[in-house]
Structure formats: C-alpha cells, structure tokens
Amino acid sequence: MELSSVILTTGVSVGFFRVVNAGVGKLPMPESACRNAWKWRNISTSFVHSFITAIWAVLCFFRHPQMAEDLIETHSVFSHALVSLSIGYFICDFLDMVLNQKLNQSWEILFHHIVVGLSTITVTDQN
Template sequence: MESKGGTFEFDPYTYKGSPNVELSDGYTTVVISFFVFLAINLAAVKIGPPKNFTGDVWRWRNTFVSWLHADIVGVGVLYCLLFKPEISTDLILYCDTYIYTLLSFSMGYFVYDVFDHAVNNKLVSNYEVILHHIGVVWSFGYNIQYKVNVPYTIIALMTEINSIFLHARKLMQFDKWPFDHWLYKMVVWLNFITFIRFRIWGVILIGWGIYTEWDRLTLVYHIFIVSTMFVMYLINPILFWRLLKNDILRQFRSKDKNEKLSMNGNHGKIVNGECHQT
C-alpha cells in the first residue's frame, strides 16, 4: 500500500482488511446481537401490546423491536457524526473497534428480523422487507468479513436516525393516538426532517462516494452497490411523497377543516382523519 497526494491507494482484491479490528469480534457481536433482540422479542410477548391496539400482535411486536434497534443504532451513528470526524479520512479503509462493533450489532438485528419473519410465516407477505434485509445482510457481511468499507456502512445506517421517528409514528398509530395531538405532530415533523437530513442525504453521499472511488471497490461490490443504489434512488422519492401526503399535508388539511367548522359556527376537531363535534 502506498500513499499518493494524501490518499491511500491499494488493490481491493489483495487487501487483507483493517488491522485495527478482529474478525472474530465482529461475528461474536453479530451472534450476541441476535440473541439480544430475540430476548427483547420474548419480553414483548410477555408484556403484550397496548390496550388500544387491535390487529396482528406480531406486527406490533416486530415494529417495537425495530424501533429499539433504531434507537440503539441511531444514537450510535449520531455519536459518530458528532464526535468521530476521523471517519471521513478514508471511507473505505478507516476502521476502529467502535464502528466495526456498531456495524456487527446492526447486522445481528437484521439476521434476527429475517428469522422472526420466517418463524411467523411472514416471508411472503412481507417480501419487500425480506429482500431489503437480504441485501443488507450481504453488504454488512461483506464489510465485516473483509473489514473494509465500514464508514460507508455507518453512512447507510444514518437511516436508523430517521427510523426512530418512523417506527415511533407507527407505534403511536397502533395505540390510536389522535393525529392532532402535539406529541404525534412533533414525531411526524421529526420523521419528515430526519428523512431528508439522514435518509435522502445518506443515499446521495454514498452515490457520490461510489462515483469518486469506483477504482477502489471490487467488482462484486460494484455489482451489489450499484443495483442497491439504483433501487434506493427509485424508492426514496416514492416514500418521500407518501410521507409528505399522508402526514404533512394531512395536518394542513385538518387545520383548514377545523377553521371552516369554526367559521360555520360549529365546534369540533379532527381526530384520526374524522370530524368529532364537541
């Protein structure tokens, strides 16, 4: 390996991985993470869903576990963004115990979630989730095995910061929180803001990185990452429009309806999309 103009040049096909971390530690963390989320799931079974919940209990439980994963990993990624600027020195070669463990911990969750779908016969009905998870497990597994591209994975995990509020919103809907409650509105807006700041921006950063560092990636990784990013560039605008239509614009429509009711001499409010007279 040699340095040229401050940028490390290396052969991605012969590189042996970062010497700062141990492969055994990565896979050990994956296994521990798997059983941590399995234990959380069993605890959720014992606790049960909120009293207002109606429907498939597995869906609530799966969302609850996903929310906890987003909390843990999202806070971990936020710490990286705020206090570990050295990650940006080389998004392919840089690696330390913290980000390697965070990556491995997250992979353990995705392995668990595929397992959870399988044992509850949800693989077919949630096929789009499973396809996403398979891609994630392949990518994370590649980076753990070869101890490379780990900072790029941290950028990808920025989406978990958004997922904190995405899953919180869904859990509040399960518990039938009114759409006009101040806390629900706050979660909606934080979901919207973090979607732009961390989910969309993360995809843009990875896309730019692939373009500028194309020669530093293996052919196998080229094929995977290009196909994955192509799908993400198609899906994210669709998800953004749904978020904008179902949450942000709904709040303005509800506000307009309440104002019309007041102008007509009626007193009411919009709760869960319906008008309730008071």
C-alpha cells in the same frame, strides 16, 4: 476488528434482540395491537434497534471525527461493532419474519435484510 469478535458481537446481538422481542411481548399493548401481536412486537423491536443505532452512530463520529471526512477508508472498532450489532438485528428480524409471517407479505423486507447484510459483510471484509 477480528472475525471472531465480529461473530461474537453478531451472535450476542441476535440473542439481545430475541430477548427484546420476547420482553416486548410481555408488556401491555394497545387494544388495537392485540389483533396482530406479532407485528406489534416486531415493530417495537425494530424501534429499539433504530434507537440504539442512532445514538451509537452519533457516538461513532464523536469518538472518531475523522470518519466525517472519509466514510469509505476511515473506521474504528466502535463503528465495526455497530455494524455487527445491526447484522445481528437483521438476522434476528429475518428469522422472526420467516417463522411468523407469510412470504407474500414480507418478501421485500426479507430481500432487504439479505442485500444489506451481504453488502455490509462485503464492505467490512474489504477493510
């Protein structure tokens, strides 16, 4: 997958998850979630990401079964797009947490997003 396609897919992913986050904020929420509406939106957006990536990952193996034999050297454009989508989600979630939550409450997850994002970029770069 070319760098321009990765950047485009990642950018579209950031935008998509921003729209999901805003859309979740418009939906009715349980009374218990009203006390912390931001957390409700954030967890709901995370669930949408998890749901999409779970289905997409299975489809990656279905469309390119050779990946089951060698996850290091074997990949497809479809699986690269999945990685780009996840990087976009991590960027979106990172920014959402930086803007809406105290650092002492979220530093572990922010650190997780940085490490996973950088390691994903490094592994993708080598292929």
